[in-house]
Amino acid sequence: MAAMRRQAQKIRAPRRGIDQESIDFGITWKNLEVAFKEILTKNASKLSYEELYRHAYRIVLKKKGQELYIAVTTFIREWLEQNVCGKIRKLLVPSLLTTLADGPTGASVNERRTAGDRFLHGLKDAWADHQVCMAMMADVLMYLDRVYGADMRNPSVYHTCMDLFRDHVLLADSGSQESSLKSVLLILNAIVLEQIQMERSGDVINKAEIKNCINMLEALYQSGSETEDQRLYITSFEPDFLEASKMFYQHEGEQLMREGNAETYSEKVTKRIKEEQERCRSTLSESTTHKIEEVVELELIANRIRDVIEMESGVRFMIDNERLVPLGLLYDLSARVDPKKVELTKAVQKRIIDLGNEVNKAVIEASQPPPPGAPAVPNQQTAAALKWVEDILSLKDKFDAIWLESFRLDQAMQTSLTRSFADFINSSTFSRGSEYISLFIDDNMKKGIKDKTEEEVDQVLDKAITLLRYVQDKDLFELYYKKHLSKRLLMNKSISIDVEKQMISRMKIELGNNFTSKLEAMFKDIAVSKELSTGFKEYVASRGDPDLSRVDLKIDVLTSGTWPLSQDSSEEENATRPKVIYPPQVARVKQDFQNFYQTKHTGRELTWHPDKGTADLIIRFKNGQGSKSIKEVNMPTYSMIILLLFQDLPEDKSLSFADIQAMTNIPPADLKRQLQSLAVASKTRILKKVPMSREVVESDEFFFNEGFRSDYRRLKVGVIAANNRAETERERRDTEKKNDASRIHLIEAAIVRIMKQRQTLKHEQLLVETVQQLAARFKPDVPMIKSRIENLIEREYLERVEGSSPAAYKYLA
């Protein structure tokens, strides 16, 4: 009962309260209004929150919420109009307005800045005060928001008051005549932009003030709906800012272009971008960073990068003068607007190709035969080849450095650099790349790597491989390499077989098993031959033949096909060519070895290549004194055969060219060369020639030169054909022809392989796949593939698919 009673009382009590208070709305509001004024003038500490809250609470309880709401907003509006606006307007000194409208006139930068600062400061203060006071009032009116606001779906008191600030302070009439400065907000924008402009041209501005105002704009919304993109900052300030920046950078871009220095340009732009980022962080809003970057990128990079790259001081200049840092900046700038960096890549590629073509041209010029009258340079072609390789390597080093330093190890960039290198190395105007690379390796194997540490040798090998990577016609390279390698091996010219093997294993890694198998076979042949030679020696010793005039024989047995010899002289030529007649001593040894070899490997045929071998002869000259008269002479086998003819010849007798030919059967061309080195070359003139002319002709007579003198005991004769040198034009065409012949087989094989797998295939696809299959070895040209297809059709490997368009082929099993 007690509880009931108490409850009843309590229920009655508030009702009574409401009734009482309902009469009092006007009074209560007056109380609140007085209190609010106190709040707005910052005298809140005398006010009891509880009391104010209770007033508002009561008003709301008795359903006068709406009246209160309206009263509050009206009160605030009047307050803003009467007090705040006035303050702000006072800050709009005429000088500020005029300069903003007409651009800088009378007032100095400093004056304008201080005036602007004052305005920003005043506005900021007004805004800060407003915020604090509105927060307090909102607290007091919390019950209103909670009950009335929620019921009616009204925006909270706080937000409404913020909107009031926007409408009655920011959008208030500024009193200016200019339409662009009609409202306080527009003036604010203009001032901020002006200050930013000042900062851009190097002045110091008060960033904090601007930031505060920007914060205000970020906190206010264009309309009632408070979505992100409705913030005043985004709807009002940002577009202006971006537009102004665009104008500014357009102008700056033009000015920088006029200065015409790509280096300062990229430095400046990089600096500008950093500045803008910094500005967004410290002065404006982070959300603008991206947009302003876009503006700068568009105006200063995307629209201009091409011109900058092509400037006199552009990419070309930077590459040529190793300006890696500015080039790096330029790269970064390009990367900003274009992930593929098309323009920059194009410029760099062009430069590579230009430089490469220069190298090519220089080599072609250097390898031209000297004009008549000029002294002939020995091994001119080879020297040109070596120079070419060195030049290319230094070019490569240069661009590697650029790639590392300036292009930030960009993968795509590397690909395009590589492509450009490949382009000029394989350029159609310069077709000797493969040969030159092989010559470079040859030179190093014979001389270059002497006295080098393992590391240095490694470097050389790496370089060679690097170049090799660029070469498209790997088969051509293989051909040359085989040729050069075989000479090195047969002539014992290699400094280190280990290094040779290293080179091969590197090629294997780079180009695959297929490529090196024949090269490896060559090494195997050499090893086997060594065994054979010692085996033969033992065989002779065991036979106990006491022939003292026996000649020592070191033999190289080479598998035909793996060595380029058989290609040198084609099969038919071999068959028709008369066999060289060996002197009896040598012929006996030769026969012995042949017998020995047959016991080991029955059924194998040995073809002798006297043009590849060398011989050591000990010659005694009559005219010399003491030991000086005895010379050890190393010479080609042919020379040995020729000299042995003179062994038993009386001193005053001579042999004519025709005689020698008849007695030896050496092919005339070879014979001529041998005689030239024996009878013309001054250091090794073991034969005398009549008449004494430079050229050897058919009618010449030869005597043994008993009066031969030399300061050395050991001599070497006839290196003319022994050295690996660059080919002459004619030789090169031959090589290419041979190479084309071997390509024909490869292409046919590839086509058949593909067709066997696919059975039917369209023409285009067949071309593509064939090129793909062969890409590792060489780049086949389309006409050649086409002619092979025709050929295969004729030989009934393939047939055309009737009536198909585009053309297609079918495999005939």
Added chain:
Amino acid sequence: MAEKEPSNKSEYVTLVSNDGFEFVIKRSCANIAGTIERMLNPDHNFAEAVSGKCHFENINGVILEKVCEYLYYHEKNKDQKDVPDMEIPAELCLEVLMAADYLSV
């Protein structure tokens, strides 16, 4: 300023009912009630914030005691589950409810 300092910092605040009962409770507990929290907001500096004392003209001692009990109860159990219900005598229900609405607890 010197006067204000202690109230801003002090850990305890005083709640006063309309019939003169004073309850000294922890500030953290008091702040659970939205109204009290705003009342004491040092930034806004109302009289209550300055003195650290809140008078409630429409809540009597019995109810305010219940309110304080609840504030402590809430503070104690805020991170727990399966909390036993707080006991509120039936006869006080309505008044406590109104107080809660007023204080926005």
